[in-house]
Amino acid sequence: MAAKRSHEDLDGIHESRQPQVHRDDPKPAKKPRREGPPKIRKQVHASSVNAVKKRIRDVTRLLSRSEDLPADVRLENERALAAYQQELNAADEEKTRQRMIKKYHMVRFFERQKATRTLKKLKKRLLEATTGEEVEDIKAQMHIAEVDLHYAHSYPLNERYVSLYPPKGAEESEDKQKDAVKPPMWAEIERRMEEGTLKELRYGVREGHVEKPKTVRQKPATTKPRLASETQNSKKRAEPGERVGQKERVPEPQDYTLNRRERRKAMIKTGALITTKAAKKPAIHEPMANEVDNDDNGSDGGFFE
Structure with missing residues (x-):
């Protein structure tokens, strides 16, 4: 195995990397400190005051310019204007409070x-x-x-x-x-x-101040009301096979130590599984067969007799 060359013998460093490898001043461990006072970041209120003021202007213009508004639309806009005004007052109070805290x-x-x-x-x-x-x-x-x-x-x-x-x-x-x-x-x-x-x-609560109880708005029901015809159709569909009741039935516990064929035989013996298609379907042709038998028994003779 060849001996390892010393660092002085290495001449394969590119010219562009020469200042990075062979430089006298070490790289600073930390960034240099900024001179002067730190910048004061502006505090942003939770609800932007400018956005609330814009909404108040829009609603005020709508109420003043359009005189032919329907009564329900006008009432809704007036309530929204009162809510926006209350929100703006709360924002102004919070701004004043923060200024007083900082000052004193x-x-x-x-x-x-x-x-x-x-x-x-x-x-x-x-x-x-x-x-x-x-x-x-x-x-x-x-x-x-x-x-x-x-x-x-x-x-x-x-x-x-x-x-x-x-x-x-x-x-x-x-x-x-x-x-x-x-x-x-x-x-x-x-x-x-x-x-x-x-x-x-x-926190600024004086005598005579009564806190308003918080009202929880209930969301309207999103499901559409079912018509009488739909309920009748669903009942009719459920009657022939009674499959709705079969879904609600709790399955019996099975013994998984047996293989699939043995479990199938056991289910057939107990009646839990119906194998033939004729047994699954209702007996539709039985009345016709009974009528044919009755005709044969009570016949007065015919062509073959």
Whole structure:
């Protein structure tokens, strides 16, 4: 066996592949990073707002221009217009909600963290309290801190957020912060805490709002109604051989240890299988044979007699 040649002795590399084989800089393992901020992808709503607006324009033009529309067609278009308008309002509300969440996310987060820290400090002070007046005072402060925490968390997401605490540049003492007037939503959240309906308030469900029950539309029956003549014909077809009943009959268990001929003989003996064609067909010519016999028995003589 010939010795293997070294890599330096190989001269069979094509000129086009010389830069790929004999190059000094190694191939980068990863793609180079892009410089600059990443591109913000536009969020697309589930139901396109532009498509809904186009449908509203089309239906509005149809109702305004054609005055001679039938009553049922006009009613159907008016219902469709109301549904499209409701869908457009829902899309606008969702768009506003997403914008408010993005705008006030950091403010809500910082105020939630501040209320959490205040609540932890008050719990430690409560364990160290000795007098009854001090305990009552700390419990009242804890209640305010809990409401502040729920305020930052359960404030309606589709509304402009009103901050609880003064801005960073303002210099106020703790006593002034305690005596500061709370926003109107603070009392609403305090009441909702007792009722246990903070989730509805967070997602924009206010008092007097009643959710409509979801109606399930039943699809119309696709099968055509059978005529009386078709039912009579089906009955007539089923009468002579009674094959409909034979299909519904449950077959008897068979012994598959026997071969086909032995099983056939066993079925003939038990009557499960009819072999002759004459036995399968109804006896049509029997009345004629009986008539011939009766004529022979009661004959008065004939040509051959």
